[in-house]
Amino acid sequence: MMLVEKPKRLSRPRLSASDVVEAIKSRDIKFVDIQFTDVPGRLQHFTVPSDAVVDGGMTSGLSKVDGSSIRGFLDISESDAVAMPDPSTFAVVPWRSSAARMIADVYMGGSHRLERDPRHVAQSAEAYLKDALGYSWSFWGPEMEFFIFDGVNWWSSEWEAGYRIDSSEGSWRRDGQGYKIRYKEGYYPVEPQDTLANVRDDIALTLQETFNVDVEAHHHEVATGGQCEVDMVYDTLTRMADNVMTLKYVAKNVAAKHGKIATFMPKPLYGDNASGMHVHVSLWGEGSNPGSAYNAFYDQDDQYAEISQTGRYFIGGLLDHAPSLAAIVAPTTNSYKRLVPGYEAPVYLTWGKSNRSAAVRVPSYYRGAAYSAAKRVEFRVPDPSSNPYLTFAAMLLAGIDGVRRKMDPGDPVDENVYHMSPQRKRQLGIRSLPGSLHDSLEALKSDKEYLKPVFDGSLLDAIIENGERELLAVESRPHPYEFHLYFDA
Structure with missing residues (x-):
């Protein structure tokens, strides 16, 4: 058995409920987005005034979830569920005017965990x-x-049904200008052929500086047409698992900011x-x-x-x-x-x-x-x-x-x-x-x-x-x- 120093990630400082209350007050946060993940893996949310969180929402939960309307959660005959925000996931959302987010655990009527809540499955594992x-x-x-x-x-x-994909990098483009990327030749090209380095920079910085998710590296991936990779x-x-859902949330919103x-x-x-x-x-x-x-x-x-x-x-x-x-x-x-x-x-x-x-x-x-x-x-x-x-x-x-x-x-x-x-x-x-x-x-x-x-x-x-x-x-x-x-x- 090779003993090493205990990984420092186990002792990373995590926000407490009191830290969240202080951050909401000091940063004048008006709303808090409560997020959780349905069974197929899509991020869901509802938004409450920040007072609902400050005044006990992290201990009593927020009863705003109709479990029968969330895919995979509950039948309509037993649909009342409660979201219990996790203060360690608090982050200010940069694309909202005055809102923060927290990831929540889902409970049945506030008494016990919802067995189908994917986050509960991860914690149980x-x-x-x-x-x-x-x-x-x-x-x-x-x-x-x-x-x-x-x-x-x-x-x-x-x-x-049908679809059409547009990418200035795409090898299939007839009207694209500049350096297109040939099929299967997208691994590690530099700018200007890699047109997405700035977007990935923005994703990585948002993850690190706003959501407390450390990024190891990012790069263009093998495929033409804008394939990317971000490694945390x-x-x-x-x-x-929280970080993966956060990355998807950030990547989609940062990409939208870049058009x-x-x-x-x-x-x-x-x-x-x-x-x-x-x-x-x-x-x-x-x-x-x-x-x-x-x-x-x-x-x-x-x-x-x-x-x-x-x-x-x-x-x-x-x-x-x-x-x-x-x-x-x-x-x-x-x-x-x-x-x-x-x-x-x-x-x-x-x-x-x-x-x-x-x-x-x-x-x-x-x-x-x-x-x-x-x-x-x-x-x-x-x-x-x-x-x-x-x-x-x-x-x-x-x-x-x-x-x-x-x-x-x-x-x-x-x-x-x-x-x-x-x-x-x-x-x-x-x-x-x-x-x-x-x-x-x-x-x-x-x-x-x-x-x-x-x-x-x-x-x-x-x-x-x-x-x-x-x-x-x-x-x-x-x-x-x-x-x-x-x-x-």
Whole structure:
């Protein structure tokens, strides 16, 4: 066991209720936005005068939530819910004239937590880690990919649908001027070819200076037409899920300020890379010395990737449960247009160090005890359309199941799986992810026991029902490209 100094992020100062009251008064805040996330992963809000928060709203809650109108929450017969703001999430909203925001926990009638509240699921997963394995913390670092377009026109009615995407960077543009980005050549170009550096700067500064979210880096991503990535500094599970929702909130509003539009839809462009949310995770325990801790995934004696047996079992759990996990971490019909070979998407259920064609990667930029704190596992299947509270919780539960049941992930694969022959993949026993939302939902129906310590049964039913509803809505309508293929039949 390699002891290191306890990560400083665990002792970061967090605002208290009294800090919030003082900030509201000193900054003359008139309104407070109360935010929470529905089951599909969309941020919701209502706004109250700041007096409602100052006069006890953080202790008694704010009874403004009709749970039956929030997707996945409550039936109309039991719809009253209460939002309890978390003072540590307080931030002044720069694009509002005099408003702040707080993320809230949702309660049933003020008495007990709403089991379907995604933030409650994340918090419960953190508690379960301690109960199940004895580890104190898990750290999370998602790579958030998304697109920023100049404009998008889309329309949908009962009888027709279509869309048009506009980007000055887009390789498809005939009327664009300047340096367009060729398909799959958008990784790390400098300005002026990268037209979005200033927008990303603005997003990063807003996250850091206003919302107390630390940014590690940002850059242009592989695809043409404005694909971006913003990486946040690792944090604990619920905090990082809060940060993901905050990033999406900030990116959309900052893009709008610049006259552009941001989307976290996984695959808006055909023929180029899609947006993923590669999630890095590690498990940590308390050290025997005061102020020390240890990374349970690090083993200095492992010659392959300095990955411990605990880390390997965790990988085994991710790979074993990946087909059912997909319904949560890749929850849209559009997700499976990303999960196809040839676009750096993790189609194949294998693992390896530095292998981006595998579903699970063990980053190996550095070796040695000096870098023990950085040892982690990267799960490459999730995408940014997923609900981060549910995604991180489900991943943790799959990994815990792997550790408890000592699931062997098999031998690592360091070859490019995309270039393997079918015979070679069969020889290595490499399985594939589900090829559609339908298949992943079917997998979830038959493989959900590992989720039940944290995921309420009715929540899993709601996830499945919502997925099937969206699947039917897409599959039952003619696709525009079908006219190209079949109109002359």
